[in-house]
Amino acid sequence: MLETYVLHITKECNCDCKYCYEKDKTSKYKWEEIKILLDNIIKYNKEFVLEFLGGEPCLRFDLIQQTYNYLENLDVNVHEYVITTNGTILTEEILNFLVKNEKIRFSISIDGTKFMNSLRVFKDGKNTYDDVVKNIKTLRDYNLLNKVSVHITTHPYNIGSLDVGIKHLYEMGIREIGIGTIESTINIGREYFERYIFELNIVSEKIINKQYEGLFVDVLCGYNAEERKNDKRHYIYDDSGKKIAESYGRAKNDITESNKYKSIDVSGEGRNLIKEVRAYVNHIHKERLKNANII
Amino acid sequence: MNLNDVPRLYQPNYTTSAMMIIHEDCNLACSYCYEKKNHKNRKMSVSTANRSINYLFEQAEQAKLNNESKSVSVTMFGGEPTLNFPVIEECYRTGVFLSKNYGIDFSDGMITNGTLLDDNLYSLMEEMIENINFNTQLSIDGPKHVQDLNRNKKDGSSSFYDIEKNIKKYKKLYEKKPDSLNIHGVLGKNTIKNLYESFVFFKEEWGVDSLWFIPAQGIIWTPDEVKIYDEQMGMITDYILKKTKQSNSLKEIEFYAPLNRSLRDSRNVKPCGVGNGYVTVNYLGDIYPCHQFYFNNISFKDEALKCGDVYNGLDEDRIRLFQQYDNNDMSCPKNCSHLHCYRCIAINYDVNGSILSQDRGEYCSMMKIDQKYQNIVKKEIKNMGLLKDEDENNPLKDYYSKEGLSGPDCGCKVRGDLVDKKISEKYLNKKCKCGNDCDGDCENCEICDGNCKENSENCLCKESFKTRNPLLEVYSKKVEDINDDKKIFFTKSQLDDMLQILSLIEEKTSHRKDYETEFSDLFSKIIKNLEEGE
Numbered sequence A: 001m002l003e004t005y006v007l008h009i010t011k012e013c014n015c016d017c018k019y020c021y022e023k024d025k026t027s028k029y030k031w032e033e034i035k036i037l038l039d040n041i042i043k044y045n046k047e048f049v050l051e052f053l054g055g056e057p058c059l060r061f062d063l064i065q066q067t068y069n070y071l072e073n074l075d076v077n078v079h080e081y082v083i084t085t086n087g088t089i090l091t092e093e094i095l096n097f098l099v100k101n102e103k104i105r106f107s108i109s110i111d112g113t114k115f116m117n118s119l120r121v122f123k124d125g126k127n128t129y130d131d132v133v134k135n136i137k138t139l140r141d142y143n144l145l146n147k148v149s150v151h152i153t154t155h156p157y158n159i160g161s162l163d164v165g166i167k168h169l170y171e172m173g174i175r176e177i178g179i180g181t182i183e184s185t186i187n188i189g190r191e192y193f194e195r196y197i198f199e200l201n202i203v204s205e206k207i208i209n210k211q212y213e214g215l216f217v218d219v220l221c222g223y224n225a226e227e228r229k230n231d232k233r234h235y236i237y238d239d240s241g242k243k244i245a246e247s248y249g250r251a252k253n254d255i256t257e258s259n260k261y262k263s264i265d266v267s268g269e270g271r272n273l274i275k276e277v278r279a280y281v282n283h284i285h286k287e288r289l290k291n292a293n294i295i
Numbered sequence B: 001m002n003l004n005d006v007p008r009l010y011q012p013n014y015t016t017s018a019m020m021i022i023h024e025d026c027n028l029a030c031s032y033c034y035e036k037k038n039h040k041n042r043k044m045s046v047s048t049a050n051r052s053i054n055y056l057f058e059q060a061e062q063a064k065l066n067n068e069s070k071s072v073s074v075t076m077f078g079g080e081p082t083l084n085f086p087v088i089e090e091c092y093r094t095g096v097f098l099s100k101n102y103g104i105d106f107s108d109g110m111i112t113n114g115t116l117l118d119d120n121l122y123s124l125m126e127e128m129i130e131n132i133n134f135n136t137q138l139s140i141d142g143p144k145h146v147q148d149l150n151r152n153k154k155d156g157s158s159s160f161y162d163i164e165k166n167i168k169k170y171k172k173l174y175e176k177k178p179d180s181l182n183i184h185g186v187l188g189k190n191t192i193k194n195l196y197e198s199f200v201f202f203k204e205e206w207g208v209d210s211l212w213f214i215p216a217q218g219i220i221w222t223p224d225e226v227k228i229y230d231e232q233m234g235m236i237t238d239y240i241l242k243k244t245k246q247s248n249s250l251k252e253i254e255f256y257a258p259l260n261r262s263l264r265d266s267r268n269v270k271p272c273g274v275g276n277g278y279v280t281v282n283y284l285g286d287i288y289p290c291h292q293f294y295f296n297n298i299s300f301k302d303e304a305l306k307c308g309d310v311y312n313g314l315d316e317d318r319i320r321l322f323q324q325y326d327n328n329d330m331s332c333p334k335n336c337s338h339l340h341c342y343r344c345i346a347i348n349y350d351v352n353g354s355i356l357s358q359d360r361g362e363y364c365s366m367m368k369i370d371q372k373y374q375n376i377v378k379k380e381i382k383n384m385g386l387l388k389d390e391d392e393n394n395p396l397k398d399y400y401s402k403e404g405l406s407g408p409d410c411g412c413k414v415r416g417d418l419v420d421k422k423i424s425e426k427y428l429n430k431k432c433k434c435g436n437d438c439d440g441d442c443e444n445c446e447i448c449d450g451n452c453k454e455n456s457e458n459c460l461c462k463e464s465f466k467t468r469n470p471l472l473e474v475y476s477k478k479v480e481d482i483n484d485d486k487k488i489f490f491t492k493s494q495l496d497d498m499l500q501i502l503s504l505i506e507e508k509t510s511h512r513k514d515y516e517t518e519f520s521d522l523f524s525k526i527i528k529n530l531e532e533g534e
Helices: A031-043 A058-074 A094-098 A129-141 A159-171 A192-210 A225-229 A267-289 B046-065 B085-102 B119-131 B145-152 B159-174 B192-205 B224-245 B259-265 B291-300 B318-324 B343-350 B361-383 B398-401 B443-448 B461-468 B471-485 B492-507 B511-534
Strands: A003-008 A047-053 A077-085 A106-108 A146-153 A174-182 A234-237 A242-245 A261-266 B016-025 B071-079 B105-113 B134-139 B181-187 B212-215 B278-281
Touching: A003 B016, A031 A058, A031 A242, A047 A058, A058 A077, A106 A129, A106 B119, A129 A146, A146 A159, A159 A174, A159 B212, A159 B278, A159 B318, A192 A267, A192 B318, A225 A267, A234 B145, A234 B318, A234 B471, B016 B046, B016 B085, B046 B085, B085 B105, B085 B119, B119 B134, B134 B159, B145 B159, B145 B192, B145 B398, B159 B181, B181 B192, B192 B212, B192 B224, B192 B492, B224 B259, B224 B361, B259 B361, B278 B291, B291 B343
Parallel strands: A003 A047, A047 A077, A077 A106, A106 A146, A146 A174, B016 B071, B016 B278, B071 B105, B105 B134, B134 B181, B181 B212
Antiparallel strands: A003 A242, A234 A242, A234 A261
């Protein structure tokens, strides 16, 4: 499985989501710092996926372009560049960049319907939903939805409507959805896990009954539980102690083995349970597909 | 995988109180109504009503089995509920029957515009008032010239005479229980100056003592209107204190909301307890957190706001946010005393898209005015010796601890305010969004609930607003172009965008001045430019 490097391009963000786990919301990075990190990554690994994260990476789209141009002119094989964004910022520059460059993908965070998205708010407290939907429609008008995936963060306050949210996004034209789970800022209990399984069962049935034609839901359709089981998420800190990137420890030789950066394993107990539940729903879905003679 | 080891986080929450939307049709067309359309065919059936009442009693029975004492309480609402007589009767008869069967208390109430009270309804109400705790809330704004400004019939004619005729009948019905009849007035922009006049009219002309006025929600109040509200509330407070002194009784205060809150224990848990044992049931038997979410949802069509139905029960996972949030999760400055701030979280959702994001603006000022007069009343009645030290027993505690809808307000009493767990711990020690410690006192920086007097340059709030509206930057640039080259004109769609931004700014209270100045400059330049061009 390919290594994914997650680049924290800036720590600044225009949102203040109620469940945000990020403590550092101010650090900025200069191109020089990013370039050094990229050089170190490719010293060890020449084939990978690169994800831009923040803060909000689109606030520093110049750095995204610079990174892309730099790597594309080197002898490395970056399979995909994924921009993970809160979806509230979509300039003409970004649109043009998406149109022109095939390897760029856009991963938008929106938690389903407007009510489900209640905890994703701007700094003034306003729900980001209206702005994000407007931008998704713009991407649709530009025929770019094939390069767009949506990421739903589920938590105890929206898990009860997960299928409703997926249906809502499907009707908007979204065909690729990732389902995440709140990590450290909201407690989750058995109620959450039970509902998670219940809702994904509904989604699974709908996929099999062809109600969601062409829809890809990561935990059901593309989740390789075996491969993901060994994933170990590392935070990578630079000399000054700023968190600058993440990786999953999938490559044999990796930057995290170098002394240059401080790397901290952040895979915890809670994560294992989430992984188990994901593997479980994935297994059930595959069984269903077999029973329906689809695979 | 074994989920049995994973602990459950939430306590069971029994739904035993409901507002029932029994008919969405109405014979009036009030100007400020938030029910955008009248739906003649959205009428609750007798069997849905029966099932709803059964559901509430089943829940109360469950609570009883878990050693929690709960009574069942229903409020019939519309549209205009009196247009659905069979359901009013069904709720009452089934309620009384089940109350005896289960040994659980039952109370019933109705919110009506007061225009329709025929003989059938009159004799049913006579029986209800005799047998159960049945209260009526009349929605009326004031004397004829006030009522005529906003609350007319569909054909535009006045609704006042019908009500005036019925008020005598209502008074007769509630002769023995005058406390259970109250009037609820809505203050519009055009009637806020009549608040005191209407208050005195209801008291002295009609002899109805239990009164409640609330500023219409979802409209933008101006500072001038807030000042009028302050003056009017001051006059009412003087009136009430004078009467209190004369009678040496708290009755006057007890029956005027919002001043009656000065007699209550401080509610410092959450601005509204809706969803905690209290829900709204629509004509189909579908459950919503409250009627506002239901009516707003008719246009938004957000399925996630439907939280189950009376056939399958409440969907706890869908209503969890309403049950779990508390004042600490609200977007208010943390040093604002939330005490007695009863707010509508449905309006927050309507305006900001999140129940936790307080619709601040002038509505906050109005709540502060309520609070100011509550404090004055509290102080005065202490001086009069009518209210002892706050720590001692509240003389009206027994009154307010009564279950059911008592007192003139939105039924806050039946909306529970239990909180099990915080939404997130980190939210407790909130800092200014720009990263600095804040004292939450700065008027210019409401947007980040805080103050960055010392570091105002680092505050991202203003930047955030710009990032949200990329057009702002585009147009700022265009204005620079105008200065360079007088020949650039704006298209109609660009102007529409500008107007849209202006309306966004209109919604903002924060940094409003900055943006208003910035945009009035910008706009006048554009207009000038257009004029020169054509």
